[in-house]
Amino acid sequence: MSVLLLWLAVAFVYIVGAAAPVGSRWRLIIVSAILIAIACAAPFLLPVYRISQLARFWALGIALLGLNIVSGYGGQLSLGQGAFMLMGAYTFAVLTDRVEQLGQVDSHPWPFWAALVMAGLVACAAGVVLGALALRWRGVFLALGTFSAAIALPHILLRYDNFSGGARGLRFGATPPPPFLRGLLTQHEWIYFLGLVSFLVTFYLCWNLVRGPWGKGLVGTRDSEVAARAIGIDVTRVKVEAFALSAALGGIAGGLYVIPLRFVMHETIEPLESIYLFLALVVGGLGNLGAAIPAAALLTYLPTDLVRVVGQMPGLGVELVSRAPGLIQGALVILVLLLMPEGVMPTLQRLQAQYVAISLHRLPTAILPIRLLSAFIRKRMALANGPSLGRDVHEEVRDV
Amino acid sequence: MGALAQGLTDIGHLFLTPKPWEDWALFGEQIARGVAIGSAYALLALAIVLVFRSSELLNFAQGEWGMFTTFVAWSLIVAGVNLGVSFLAATALGAALAAVMFRLIVEKVKETLPLSRAAVTIAFFLIFNSAAVWIYARGQLPKYFPSPFGLESVDFGPFTLSRHELGTLLVSVGVMVLLYWFFTRTKIGLAMRASAINPYASRLMGINVGQMLTLGWALGGALGSAAAFLVAPLTGLFTAFMFPILIYAFAGAVVGGIINPPGAVLGGILIGIGENLLGTYTPSWLGSEMKLPLILLTIMAVLLVRPTGLFGQAEGRQA
Secondary structure (H helix, E strand, O other): OHHHHHHHHHHHHHHHHHHOOOOHHHHHHHHHHHHHHHHHHHHHHOOHHHHHHHHHHHHHHHHHHHHHHHHHHOOOOOOOHHHHHHHHHHHHHHHHOOOOEOOEOOOOOOOHHHHHHHHHHHHHHHHHHHHHHHOOOOHHHHHHHHHHHHHHHHHHHHHOHHHHOHHHOEEOOOOOOOHHHEOOEOHHHHHHHHHHHHHHHHHHHHHHHHHOHHHHHHHHHHHOHHHHHHOOOOHHHHHHHHHHHHHHHHHHHHHHHHOOOOEEOOOOOOHHHHHHHHHHHHHHOOOOHHHHHHHHHHHHHHHHHHHHHHHOOOOOOHHHHHHOHHHHHHHHHHHHHHHOOOOHHHHHHHHHHHHHHOOHHHOOHHHHHHHHHHHHHHHHHHHHHOOOOOOOHHHHHHHO | OHHHHHHHHHHHHHHOOOOHHHOHHHHHHHHHHHHHHHHHHHHHHHHHHHHHHHHOOOOOOHHHHHHHHHHHHHHHHHOOOOHHHHHHHHHHHHHHHHHHHHHHOHHHOOOOOOOHHHHHHHHHHHHHHHHHHHHHOOOOOOEOOOOOOOOOEEEOOOOEEEHHHHHHHHHHHHHHHHHHHHHHHOHHHHHHHHHHHOHHHHHHOOOOHHHHHHHHHHHHHHHHHHHHHHHHHHHOEOOOOHHHHHHHHHHHHHHOOOOOHHHHHHHHHHHHHHHHHHHHHOOOOOOHHHHHHHHHHHHHHHHHHOOOOOOOOOOOOOO
């Protein structure tokens, strides 16, 4: 229940925050600060299993940010993100620790951060290879080529079991918090914050990247390769770089994903997971950086909580929910696509824009403080500028 | 010399076990088997190509619709219905399912993002997979699914095939000939091809393009159901049995060039042969688990050499 309240608070701040009567730069800073504050407060308000769930949520968010770079901004349909996650997960598991694995315990385990970086690098190397191959493929051929990688990898891991542990998978030790945080945070909270900070850093970097020249070049390549080439963009290089970056983020996400599980096997991230990642991103809104949040929420809550909630509706039984969750998941995805054809995030942004555009005095009392504030500003301005009858509130807000 | 020959044999052992040049009959039998099972993959690949040509999307639900209708056919058979009748019922149900789903939902979803319709078919994949689990996955799985032709083997001199494999081949070839006739000799078939190639001109010619699209989906659904019905006696009937087949069919369709029906048939058959040969001759250090990855790697290699499939069109027309 409290998780639902937190998410409602996030949505409320996100939409209504746009109406805050301050300049756009300050608005951005204030809204992000409140959202980050909510994210930081979350682990102290939620039960333990919710915290682990959210830790996986941030990991999925990072993988989705990567996928969005290559598929959303780069326009390259990649159905192989799950493979990169699995690579990262195995790299992390092998490097950190092997507990009673193959009769040997790694006496010099890597620190978690080095293992995470290595997970990213290994996946990045694979991404360069796949990206170079993908240069020749387009459309469905690209989809099949990348999906082949996602299907093949678990089989390969299953077959070559002298490092992957085969069907038994790999267990590894917990990742304890660093000394300066010991005592401040519990194990679960530490892993949550590790995921949160990684996500925020990744998000900030991606945000800068897609707004900068490299991102513009990538979008240009997506929209017209010929035109992009004509203005001097190295199309080949940009495409491979996008794949490499996306794979690296996938690898890091894979490592973060398995930290709370302390276990990885070939089925931890199934081939279909790659398709689900893409599907979630389509629902969230391709080519929109914020889409990672609703998409990760969909992947996190759809198989568990949403299905349970829908199952409690009259006419549907518990049996349906436990035996056939896919029925509800599929129906929900279709519903979202019918109602919000461009994805969740663009729809939210439109709602946001409407909040700024419609006159504030017609809004429900939910945003009473903002109404009062804007009325106050209006009075002050009226005093300063003389009578300004007939001006609408929203114009004033815009002026401010 | 002796040492050299020994060395060569050792290398042969390393790569291929058993060696095809020591037992040509086995080799021929595996190829014949591959053609037979490949013809079922070819049917599903044809279904994928039909849908792709009419709506430009990959239908991920194709395999699961086939799986679902095969379960329905199974319950008909258990209730005592004739095998042939239940086959027809399953294909009709597959066609109806595909047409209704297309008309009611796929068509309504706006293609504002690339692949949002493909996302809908993935949602169908989930829905029908779950529905089959919910309704049918009770008791022992996989269910025994009887073959309409029997499973006794037929002797062809150097090798043997089971009657089911022979029947699969005959039915698939029959369906393909029928489709060929339909698309080249009938008015509706020509109208379907026309509306796939140029919907605007077709509309000007008085063709109801929407109807033709629905018909394409229905045909795809029927083909998918037929393929599932033919494969089920070999794999046994369980809720995941069509997923690898769908991958093979995708691969076949893509290798064949995705918009080229004869290419899809050839692609499907090539995949069938490849699957059988790899299953038989995979060296021990690779193991049979590597069959699927090896096929996929082969396909990736094929796509590297010919990025639009073996029989696809040159770049420029469409992806």
